[in-house]
Amino acid sequence: MIRNMWWKVLGLLLVLYSIIAGLLIDVPALPVIHQTIRNLFYHVSMWFAMFVMLGTSFIFSIRYLSGFRMKDDLMASGAVYTGIFFGLMGLMTGMVWAKFTWGDFWTNDPQLNGAAVSMMAYLAYTVLRGSIDEVAMRARISAVYNIFAFMLLVIFLGVLPRLADSSLHPGKGGNTSTMEGLDMTMRMVFYPAALGWVLIAFWLLQLHTRRRALIQGIH
Amino acid sequence: MRETAELIRKEFLLEIRQRYAINGILLYVFSTIFVVQLCFGRVIDEKTWIALFWVILLFAAFNAVSKSFIQEASARRLYYFMIASPLSVVVSKMVYNSLLMLVLGALSLGLFTVFMGFPGLYAGLFAPAFLLGCIGLASALTMVSAIASRSGNNAALMAILGFPVVLPLLLLLVKASQRALTGTVEFAELLRLLSAIALIDLVVVLLAVILFPYLWRD
Amino acid sequence: MEGSDKFFVVVIVMSIIFTGLGTYLFLIDRKLSRIEKKLKEFRGSKNNDK
Structure with a gap:
């Protein structure tokens, strides 16, 4: 019990810690974003969880093609569904954050476009299935x-932002202030x-696949 | 190798025999460009020209390439499966579609120039970007068409599966074309943009070659 | 942050909500485990019959 559960507890505790500490610590005074920099702890974590899920799905898709075990397919599709969930959360929280700092729900930012295209690709994946x-x-x-789309997404998110002239997100283009x-x-x-959100994402993935495996087991 | 060449020859023969397909695409390109001319008139600024050009070419590519696997009836597919290796099938399709795209692209470029004028694009950047772009669009969509053809409603799927896949390439192409507007481009900048486009092409072709056998078998 | 604005109350509320969610997840996890076990036993008894 404890051996199987420890990482789930760890995930919950880490996120709980980030909620408490993230709201209570002193943050550096920044122009434009001010106190909303605290959103970094919550909004960006959604993207971390999404990418780890999509990466997991990519790996399981490769494993499926090399062995044709249905279990791998179950994991791959489950990871996509979980990833989409976190992606939508990231998109929604990001839009709210953008509205109150940059003035618009949607800005033409390479990071945002990348997120939108990722969502499109994986929603298309669900339609294909x-x-x-x-x-x-x-x-x-x-x-x-899945493999095809993921590789192109990696290029899209890894190469294009570097070519962009400017970005509102940190570390890309002309804007590095936030990371510093x-x-x-x-x-x-x-x-x-x-890390906490990534662990919780894996937990949700596990719940999802276990449920699906049970349904298949009953039939 | 000979198998591939033979298959490419077959594609050409098919295209010439069923002329309605290629004529349809040509008419499509002509109509859209004509509509654009009617809507915008001759005066559009150069950035709009570039955006329109690539958007129209993208849709032409969807039309042209989507039939490449979808038109193959399952009996015929089975026949190819028996006589040809998947590698030569996919390579032949990609080569053929790339050539088709280049012809279509050149034609659109000509029609655009006739109807809307031609902005002063720096050829040293635009020409290779155009070349690599047509090849990349054709190869990526060939692969997507192969995926879509194995599912139920392939026409609708082609579009939704294709867009996320070709979008990185399309954005890069628009960016490169816009950069080509400024006249001379620094060599480092030129190299950076072109190598990014070439990288996408390479990844698409490699993935198609690796993954296609999994799509091909039943 | 300064303590006078009772901000800590908000932190406590959010923590409670999140802990509640976490507990709920655990309950689902436990239930799933139980059903998995039952399914296994069911299959085992089926095999014994044969």
């Missing part, structure tokens, strides 16, 4: 699309928060 009836074929075709402003106290909250 829905449109194939035969189970083995569905697993195979969607694994191929990320002082030690903030790091002490941000990294645990991201």
Whole structure:
């Protein structure tokens, strides 16, 4: 029990810590964003969780194509669904944050475009899965699309922002102020928060696949 | 290798015999450009020109490439499966579609120039970007078409599966074209943009070659 | 932050909500484990019958 549960407890505790500490610590005074820099702990963690989930899905898709085990397909699709959940959370929180700092819900920012395209790609993945009836074929075709789309997304998110002229997000283009402003106290909250959410994402993934496995087991 | 060449020849023969397909695409390109001309008139600024050009070419690519696997009836697919290796099938399709895209692209460029004028694009950047862009769009969409053809409603799926995949390439192409507007471009900048586009092409082709066998078998 | 604005109350409320969510997740996890076990036993008894 404890051996299997420890990482789930750890995830919950880390996020709980980030909620308490993230709201109570002193943050550096920054122009424009002011106190909302605290959103970093919560909003950016959503993206971390999403990327880890999509990466997990990518790995399981490769594993599926190398062994054709249905368990791998279950994990791959489950990870995509979990990733989409965190992606939508990240998108929504990001839009609210953007409205109150940059003045618009949507700005033409490479980071935002990347997020939107990721969501499109993986929603398309779910549609693709829905449109194939035969189970083995569905697993195979969607694994191929998953690998194809993920590789192009990595390029999209890794290469394009570097070519961009400017970005409102830190560390890209002409704007590096926020990352420099990320002082030690903030790091002490941000990294645990991201790790905590990633662990919770894995937990949700596990719940999802276990439920699906049970349903299949009953039939 | 010979198999691939033979398959490419077959694609050409098919295209010439069923002329309605290629004529349809040509007419499509012509109509959209004509509509654009009617809507905007001759005077559009150069950034709009570039955006419109790539958007129209993108949709032309969707139209042209989407039929490449979808038109293959399952009986015929089975026949190819027996006689040809998946590698040569996918390579032949990609080569053929790339050539088709280049022809379509050149044609759109010509029509655009006739109807809307031509902005002073720096050829040293625009020409290679255009070349690599057509190849990349064609290859990526070939792969997407292969995926979509294995599912139920492939026409709608082609669009939703294709957009996220070609978007990085499209954005890069627009960016490179806009950079080409400024006249001379620094060599480092040129290299950076072109190598990014080439990288996408390379990844697409490699992935297609690796992944296609999984799509091909039943 | 200064203590006079009772900000800590908000922190406590959010912590309670999150802890509640976490507990709920644990309960689902436990239930799933139980059903998994039952399914296993069910299958085991089925195999014994044969």
